[in-house]
Amino acid sequence: MMIKLTPAFAWLVALSIGLTSSAGPPVTTPRDTVIDTMHGVEVPDPYRWMESESSTLTAWVNAQDGFFRSFVDGVPIRDAIVDRIAEIGEFDSVSPPTRAGNRWFSWHTPADRARGMLMVREGAADAPARVLVDPEAFFPLDTMRLTGMTPSPDGTHVVIACDDGAGTWGELRLLDVDSGRERPERLTGISGPTGFPGVRWLGDGTAFVYWHFDVRDARGTRTVALRNPKLRLHVPGTPQSEDPVLAADTGDPTRLIRTFDITNDDRFLVYSVIDKGTRHTTLHALAFDDADAGPITLARDEATFGYIGSRGSRLMYRTDAGAPNFRVIGIDLDDPAPERWIDVIPEGENQIAAVWQTADRLIVNEQRDVKPVLRVHDLDGRFLREAQLPGIGGVGVTASRRHSDVYYRFGVLFDPMTIYTLDTETGASTLYHRPALAFDPEAFVVEQVFYESFDGTRVPMFIARRRDLQPDGTHPLWMYGYGHGGWSAFPWFQPHLVAWLEMGGFYALPGIRGGGEYGAAWRDAGMARQKPNAIGDYLAAGEWLIENGYASRDGLVANGGSASGFLPVVATNRRPDLFGAAVVDWPFLDMLRYHHFASGFTRSFGSPDDPVDFAVLHAYSPYHNIEEGTCYPPTLVAVGERDLTTPPLHGYKYIAALQHAQACERPAMIQMIRDAGHYSYGTTPEQRRGSFADQIAFLIRALELPFRPPVSGNAGAR
Incomplete structure (x- = not known):
């Protein structure tokens, strides 16, 4: 790859001391003779043994970890990158205030603090702030973190959610705002994977509804299924064992209560239930004053419904039912039949992405x-x-x-x-x-372009770079794609990528199908059996970037994570000639067995148990589409040791298979994030910064990038 060396970046430190990208596997990995027959097709699985805990697996992981550490620790500017990421990420972070009564609650993370504090202001949003919860004093372990808060309507109490840093299982605690003291009860069975907030107060502040799950059903420490989701009512001062169950699906414990809320007049609990692996949604409303009568069914549809609020007996939802670009509908509690729904805000030419x-x-x-x-x-x-x-x-x-x-x-x-x-x-x-x-945002620019995918579809893409660098094909480019779950891709702040831009790299984010860029039709066009469209969009983005001078084949980095973690290695499996390297974060890579270890994703990917879905999955499953004798680009797969959403076994199996098949000396490596859960680069700021720097160091060495150390200090900063 040709790299233009501008005066500010003409430092050949990595090359001058003889770093090369060649690196063979550290150990010979045992291979099984396991062969499954699925829908009449024989499917070899030589690394099935990696799905279970064993001393052999532990030794293999440790050897791979040492292999990776020796590779990145040898990059002279790695520590300077760590320091620069710290500088970029160390600023006073403040959240928007949440009003409750005559109090305003917000998070504040000072530049010199690792964990955010919960603050409260009296009388006005700009009044002096008082520390309500300081996690460094509140928690005995420095890995514990606050993950959410919900104040009571009058602001006298606040529920806080916390977990152990792995983001898997947590608990709810209750604070008295006047005194700042914690009340004695702690509510457990709170699941990190479902997210927070998961609490809704009654209007008079006497009780709140929360999401509760049974104790996890785990295989080893790396897989999980959420069981028996319930909505329960907690009255402060009473034990959790006395909390009544307001809603549960006793007929099928794998059905998810997806969302819940309380109407503005506090009369009804409204909630949605979704069948895992489908878009089938049922809306319910339960009257608090007549809970024994059971819930009213408001709707059943193959659609998305997001509760907005209510006005009298009218409930408002954002939905794609009959509206691919979404609309806001009103459902009358007294007459909820679909033919009686009204359009509060009709569907328009542009997508309604969210409503408050x-x-x-x-x-x-x-x-x-x-x-x-x-x-x-x-x-x-x-x-x-x-x-x-x-x-x-x-x-x-x-x-x-x-x-x-x-x-x-x-x-x-x-x-x-x-x-x-x-x-x-x-x-x-x-x-x-x-x-x-500690940097000047005006030193960078982001632009939006559009490109044509393999089937003629127009796809949007954002590209970021230093303002003084032009797209002439001489700069390495980090391309991230997602295309999942209706999420619209927009470049968000990431300190390590600011450092990447500072050192001369480019960044691209194509809005591939499966995301929410153009509503439900765009989302559905990249899901399940249509997932090949998302793959095609991702590959077409790489081709466009090269053809238009934003990247070169030697410097294009394929990246994706979590539900899109399969994308970069599907891309490098199919087009090893198109990419310089792949960096993969928390992926699904064995697409024929992923559903055994994580629940709730068959809607997005399809089920290997279905013969039609199987054919689609088998055609692109990264683990099953590595060809021996091919020279693949340098590949790094990051996994969380305690990840229960995309278990690390996916990375283990794929990297073992890639190391076995690799026909050249380009590295295929595991980045093990110790003690970390899903999409967590570490449980401490130091570990997170080191993990990000390791990925950049991997690319510097694997691609032989002539990056100089990033500039420290705050010259030109805002």
Whole structure:
């Protein structure tokens, strides 16, 4: 690969001391003779033994870890990269305030602190803040972290969620806000994979509803299935054992209660149940004053429903039922038949990506070619005005149905979330908090381009680079793709990628099918049996970047993670000539057995137990499509030792197979993140920074990049 050496980056440190990209496997990996017959097809699985704990597996993992450490620790500028990532990521981080009564709650992580503190302000959002929870004093273990909070409507109490840093299982605790003291009860059976917030208070603050799961059903320490999801009601001061179950699916313990909330008048618990592996959703409403009568069924449909809020007996949902670009519907509790639904905000040309209700307004995030636009409507759905945003960036809104305050976060790859208040009467934005940074965001630029995929589909893509560098094909480019679950891809702030840009790298994020860039039709066009469309979009993005001078074949880095972790290695399996390297984070790679170790993904990928789905999965499953005698690009697969969502066995099996088949000396390596859960680069800031730096160091050595140490200090910083 030819690298242009600008005066600021003409330092050949890695090459000058003789680093090379050749690295053979550290050990010979045992191979089984296991062969499954699936739908009449023989499927060899030589590394089936890696699915179970054993001393042999432990020894193999340790040897691979040592192999990787010797490879990246030999990069002279690795430690400088760690230091620069720390500088970039160390700033005072503040969340938008959440109002409850006459108090405002927010998170504050000072630049010199590892974990965020929960703060409370009295009387106004800009009043002096008081520390309510300092995790460094609150938790005995420095790996424990706060993951969410929900104050009672009057602000007298707050429920906090915490876990052990692996993001797997946690607990709920209750604080008295006046005194700051913790109440004695702790609620367990709280699942990290379901996310937080998972708490809704009754309006009078006497009790709250929460999500509860039975003790996990685990195989070893690396797989999990969530069992018997329930909604329970907790009255502060009573033991959890007395919490009544408000909703549960006793007929099928693998069905998920997907979402829940409480109507604005506190009369009903509303919740949705989804059949795992399908889009079949059932909406229910349970009257608190007549719970014994059971829930009312509001809807059954193959569609997505997101609860927004209520107005009288009308419940408002964002849905793609009959509306691929989504619409806001009103369902009357007294007459919920689908033919009686009304359009509060009809489907339009652009996607309705999200909706929030305040006391008197609806705030709509409308996406125009992926770029967010905030629109203000009244509660009847009438459009009032468009918000004046500060530019092109990602937007997240914080609002309460009980108040009129609206805050939003605004950011991009090289700028962490700046917070603004939104005046819904004028559409004007006012700065609330902007972090002081150790770099200048104006030194970078992000642009949006469009390219044609293999079947002629127009696909959007964002590209970020240093403003002073031009797309001439001489700069390494890190290409991340997701295309899953309806998530719209927009470049978000990541300190290690800012360091990558500073050192002369480019970054690209194609909005491939399977994501939510253009609504439900775009999402469905990249799911399950249509997943090959997402793969085709990803490959076409790489080809376009090379053809248009943004990257070269030797410098194009394929990247994806979690539900898209399969993408980069499907790409390098099929087109090893197109990519310089692959960096894979927390992936599914054995697509014929993934459903045995993680639940809830067959809707997105299809089921290997179905013969048609099997044929699609077998054709691209990374583990099953490695050809012996092929020279594959340098490949790094990051796995979490305690990951229960995409268990590390996927990385183990794939890397073992790749090392066996590799026809050249290019490295195939495991990056083991010790003690970490899903998509966690570590349980401490130091470990996380080191993990990110290791990935860049891997690329520096594997691609022989002539990067100089990143510049330290805050010259030109904001």
